[in-house]
Amino acid sequence: MEKREYLDLYHQMVVIRRLEERSAELYQQGKIGGFLHLYIGQEAVSTGLISVRRPEDRIITAYRDHGVAINCGLSAREVMAELLGKVTGCSRGKGGSMHLADVKKNFWGGHAIVGAHLPIAAGLALGDVYQNNKAVTVCMFGDGATNIGYFHEALNLSKVWNLPVLWVCENNQYGMGTAVERASAVSEMRQKADGYGMKSEAVNGMNVIEVREVSARLYEEIRNGSGPQFLEVITYRFRGHSMGDPERYRSSEEVKTWLENDPIGIYHRYLLEHQIASEEELQEQIRLAEEEINDAVAFAEASPEPPAEELFQHIYVEG
Amino acid sequence: MARITMREAISQALWEEMERDPSVFILGEEVGVWGGTYAVTKGFYDHFGPERVRDTPIAEAVIIGAAIGAALTGLRPIAELMTINFAFSAMDHIVNQAAKLHYMFGGQMILPLVIRAVGGGGRQLGATHSQTPDAVFAHFPGLKVVAPGTPADAKGLLKAAIRSQDPVLFIEHATLYQTRGEVPEGDYIVPLGKSTIQREGRHVTIVTYSKMLEISTKAADQLAKEGIEVEIVDLRSLRPLDMAPVLESFKKTNRAVIVEEGWKSYGVGAEVASRIYEEAFDYVDAPIKRVAQAEVPLPYNRTLEQMALPQVEDVIKAVKEVL
Numbered sequence: 001m002e003k004r005e006y007l008d009l010y011h012q013m014v015v016i017r018r019l020e021e022r023s024a025e026l027y028q029q030g031k032i033g034g035f036l037h038l039y040i041g042q043e044a045v046s047t048g049l050i051s052v053r054r055p056e057d058r059i060i061t062a063y064r065d066h067g068v069a070i071n072c073g074l075s076a077r078e079v080m081a082e083l084l085g086k087v088t089g090c091s092r093g094k095g096g097s098m099h100l101a102d103v104k105k106n107f108w109g110g111h112a113i114v115g116a117h118l119p120i121a122a123g124l125a126l127g128d129v130y131q132n133n134k135a136v137t138v139c140m141f142g143d144g145a146t147n148i149g150y151f152h153e154a155l156n157l158s159k160v161w162n163l164p165v166l167w168v169c170e171n172n173q174y175g176m177g178t179a180v181e182r183a184s185a186v187s188e189m190r191q192k193a194d195g196y197g198m199k200s201e202a203v204n205g206m207n208v209i210e211v212r213e214v215s216a217r218l219y220e221e222i223r224n225g226s227g228p229q230f231l232e233v234i235t236y237r238f239r240g241h242s243m244g245d246p247e248r249y250r251s252s253e254e255v256k257t258w259l260e261n262d263p264i265g266i267y268h269r270y271l272l273e274h275q276i277a278s279e280e281e282l283q284e285q286i287r288l289a290e291e292e293i294n295d296a297v298a299f300a301e302a303s304p305e306p307p308a309e310e311l312f313q314h315i316y317v318e319g
Numbered sequence: 320m321a322r323i324t325m326r327e328a329i330s331q332a333l334w335e336e337m338e339r340d341p342s343v344f345i346l347g348e349e350v351g352v353w354g355g356t357y358a359v360t361k362g363f364y365d366h367f368g369p370e371r372v373r374d375t376p377i378a379e380a381v382i383i384g385a386a387i388g389a390a391l392t393g394l395r396p397i398a399e400l401m402t403i404n405f406a407f408s409a410m411d412h413i414v415n416q417a418a419k420l421h422y423m424f425g426g427q428m429i430l431p432l433v434i435r436a437v438g439g440g441g442r443q444l445g446a447t448h449s450q451t452p453d454a455v456f457a458h459f460p461g462l463k464v465v466a467p468g469t470p471a472d473a474k475g476l477l478k479a480a481i482r483s484q485d486p487v488l489f490i491e492h493a494t495l496y497q498t499r500g501e502v503p504e505g506d507y508i509v510p511l512g513k514s515t516i517q518r519e520g521r522h523v524t525i526v527t528y529s530k531m532l533e534i535s536t537k538a539a540d541q542l543a544k545e546g547i548e549v550e551i552v553d554l555r556s557l558r559p560l561d562m563a564p565v566l567e568s569f570k571k572t573n574r575a576v577i578v579e580e581g582w583k584s585y586g587v588g589a590e591v592a593s594r595i596y597e598e599a600f601d602y603v604d605a606p607i608k609r610v611a612q613a614e615v616p617l618p619y620n621r622t623l624e625q626m627a628l629p630q631v632e633d634v635i636k637a638v639k640e641v642l
Contacts, residue, residue, distance in 0.1 A: 120387050123388015126385055
């Protein structure tokens with residue numbers, strides 16, 4: 001990897017962190033409505049995973065999607081504008097936080113019904129098989145989604161039809177406020193892939209380089225016809241499930257232990273220790289990220305509300 | 320024009336569209352090797368092959384979900400639900416995904432998807448396999464819902480549905496598969512969202528669709544012998560709902576009976592009657608009547624089942640009540 005690429009990963013992670021921190025502020029100011037699920041603590045997962053995808057590879061995820069959108073190449077401007085419900089947002093202000101997408105960048109959303117996007121991911125991969133595209137569909141979901149029927153129907157079909165899907169379970173230890181062991185019959189999510197005869201492995205989701213390396217290998221195996229595979233990424237969300245979460249289900253000691261494992265901090269030290277970048281260079285990336293987010297907020301706030309006629313647009317393509 | 324069955328008309332539309340467009344393919348339970356549980360896709364598997372006629376597990380959510388995903392990549396999947404009663408297992412994917420993705424992502428996602436589903440009662444299949452829940456699906460903006468009553472409309476509407484850029488739920492009635500009618504050969508398209516006058520008359524308007532078109536026509540034949548001329552409007556599409564022919568007919572007859580197979584409460588008849596009252600109140604000469612299924616889970620026993628379903632006599636009685 002070139003130095004520029006190392007710095008770019010760092011930049012993306014910091015952009016996501018700042019985007020989320022600013023979103024939380026804007027939410028508290030009442031400028032962002034609805035639900036807001038922050039990606040803070042999980043930045044290394046999507047940054048590592050998506051950094052090795054090819055343009056033809058499709059990405060689809062659940063509602064904790066801001067970071068994924070940034071990693072897929074959406075601008076902080078169009079993400080922030082969507083959060084503020086503006087017509088300049090990536091979904092024209094009609095989707096909101098949970099429904100970011102840009103199909104031109106092969107980012108297929110942002111889906112808010114737990115597990116319901118997994119069957120759709122199987123279909124995206126089926127579309128590629130049917131059209132002889134050598135592409136991989138990467139489907140991200142939380143540990144909570146492995147307990148719903150859609151998950152099982154989708155994994156089963158992907159194996160029966162040998163679809164090129166990388167199933168990525170972000171195990172952040174909690175489905176909303178319910179700890180994994182209180183909701184799942186098995187403690188490791190990857191065990192569920194065994195039931196479908198599917199190859200699986202786990203990776204430390206707090207280390208962007210580890211996620212990236214495992215992902216690169218899995219993309220190539222799937223691209224070369226291995227069939228679907230399952231990757232469990234062990235991670236943690238530093239904030240509540242969504243804004244307004246009282247967090248009665250976990251101790252401050254537990255949160256503190258994970259905070260010491262901050263994925264940005266880990267990567268920051270890695271870059272210094274391996275003399276890939278200097279402290280000044282990393283500070284410069286932080287400064288650029290902050291500028292980018294300031295610009296995004298200014299853009300979003302200055303953007304117009306959707307015009308009234310937008311209400312009845314896009315119900316159908318025809319008629 | 321050939322006189323063929325509804326089953327043959329649907330089969331013909333599927334076959335011709337698959338021959339015409341390689342992006343059209345079929346997926347569903349027993350659509351391939353078996354040839355379709357209602358034999359609609361008989362011979363397709365051998366002709367088009369396993370890639371284009373895909374047998375699925377019995378797993379409705381992933382059948383519809385996968386069809387949505389494939390449609391997003393630019394294909395034109397036709398997902399078959401063995402019966403519309405199984406659509407409830409795929410409810411999220413039909414009403415929460417297919418009906419919403421285009422709008423919710425600001426128009427960037429396009430789903431040229433057809434869901435074929437067989438519905439209707441009258442075959443002693445018991446409460447879970449005999450429903451006519453068309454109104455449930457027609458409730459959701461973003462989905463197009465059609466339900467043909469004649470073989471010609473079945474062919475023309477199915478071709479239109481397959482060529483449409485929008486998700487379409489295409490509801491077939493199991494007891495109409497053997498119904499015969501004149502069907503134009505080759506490219507015959509009936510536009511989605513257009514009601515039509517199936518029979519002209521001047522005394523009363525019957526608004527109906529699907530299987531109840533047959534029942535209503537029989538009633539009209541009998542009433543004609545008594546000198547009562549019934550005009551029948553076939554809705555064909557429930558969403559978008561085309562009220563123009565209904566209103567035009569009503570303004571002529573000033574009386575209407577709405578005949579549907581589903582339950583009366585919150586149903587198609589409720590919607591159509593309201594719209595007539597809203598848009599043609601000054602033309603109302605008698606309260607509008609609805610003929611619909613008794614409000615019970617449909618029983619297995621043949622006599623009880625037939626008691627619950629709308630019959631020719633029920634329609635005749637309702638017509639005489641509004642005259």
